[in-house]
Amino acid sequence: MARRKKKRGKLLVVSGFSGVGKGTVIKQLMAEHPEYAFSVSATTRAPRPGEVDGKDYFFIDTETFDRFVDEDRFLEYARFFNRAYGTLREHVEKLRDEGKTVILDIEVEGAMNVCRLCPDAVSVYIIPPDAKELVRRIVGRGTETAEQIQKRMLKAVQEADIVERYSYIVVNDQVEKTVDEIHSLMQGSGTVRVPREKALQITKDVQTELKEILKDRTECDNISI
Numbered sequence: 125m126a127r128r129k130k131k132r133g134k135l136l137v138v139s140g141f142s143g144v145g146k147g148t149v150i151k152q153l154m155a156e157h158p159e160y161a162f163s164v165s166a167t168t169r170a171p172r173p174g175e176v177d178g179k180d181y182f183f184i185d186t187e188t189f190d191r192f193v194d195e196d197r198f199l200e201y202a203r204f205f206n207r208a209y210g211t212l213r214e215h216v217e218k219l220r221d222e223g224k225t226v227i228l229d230i231e232v233e234g235a236m237n238v239c240r241l242c243p244d245a246v247s248v249y250i251i252p253p254d255a256k257e258l259v260r261r262i263v264g265r266g267t268e269t270a271e272q273i274q275k276r277m278l279k280a281v282q283e284a285d286i287v288e289r290y291s292y293i294v295v296n297d298q299v300e301k302t303v304d305e306i307h308s309l310m311q312g313s314g315t316v317r318v319p320r321e322k323a324l325q326i327t328k329d330v331q332t333e334l335k336e337i338l339k340d341r342t343e344c345d346n347i348s349i
């Protein structure tokens with residue numbers, strides 16, 4: 125008897141403000157539901173302690189990255205913070221062909237490109253329940269230089285304008301609830317717990333808070349992301 129072809133998997137694009145707990149939500153989603161698979165991106169940035177090549181990212185040098193761009197191997201890619209990040213087309217296709225729902229953890233520029241190229245993609249932007257707490261977390265990261273923190277803040281300010289283009293804005297108040305919410309959205313059987321209007325207001329608040337802090341730091345005028 126001929127084997128029936130697997131139903132092609134869906135595409136879930138997840139973005140979120142730095143420090144919002146996006147990574148934890150994605151890990152938990154995959155731990156609870158085996159149908160999800162993570163799209164491992166390629167990046168030119170160095171691995172952080174504990175990161176594993178081929179699991180967290182494919183860590184490649186700039187020459188290799190540029191060659192991949194020339195060979196059209198990226199579904200999308202973006203350059204910021206003097207680094208490059210790209211989604212590997214073949215990797216995503218293979219997982220989707222296996223019937224997996226592929227999770228892309230990418231920033232807004234890449235996310236919007238994927239949504240344009242793959243209109244069936246579901247896009248989710250994760251925000252915090254409280255703007256002030258997130259801003260404290262972004263500003264207070266002990267491991268980064270002042271310039272790195274400012275770049276992160278600038279990027280978050282820019283990202284905030286694009287959040288309304290996502291299919292869903294999800295508030296991460298408790299990981300378990302956020303995971304259930306995203307999963308039911310993917311099943312087509314759920315709604316967001318926080319109304320869109322309210323979520324957009326929180327997003328605006330994050331942006332306003334960050335702008336306020338950046339205003340006081342004149343040196344950021346010279347920084348580009």
Ligand code: 5GP
Pocket residue numbers: 139165166169200201202209210211229230231233234235
């Ligand atoms: P990090 O360096 O902290 O791992 O990631 C920085 C940002 O790059 C995060 O917002 C992450 O979602 C985004 N990112 C990771 N991989 C990709 C990718 O392949 N494409 C794009 N556009 N962004 C990515």
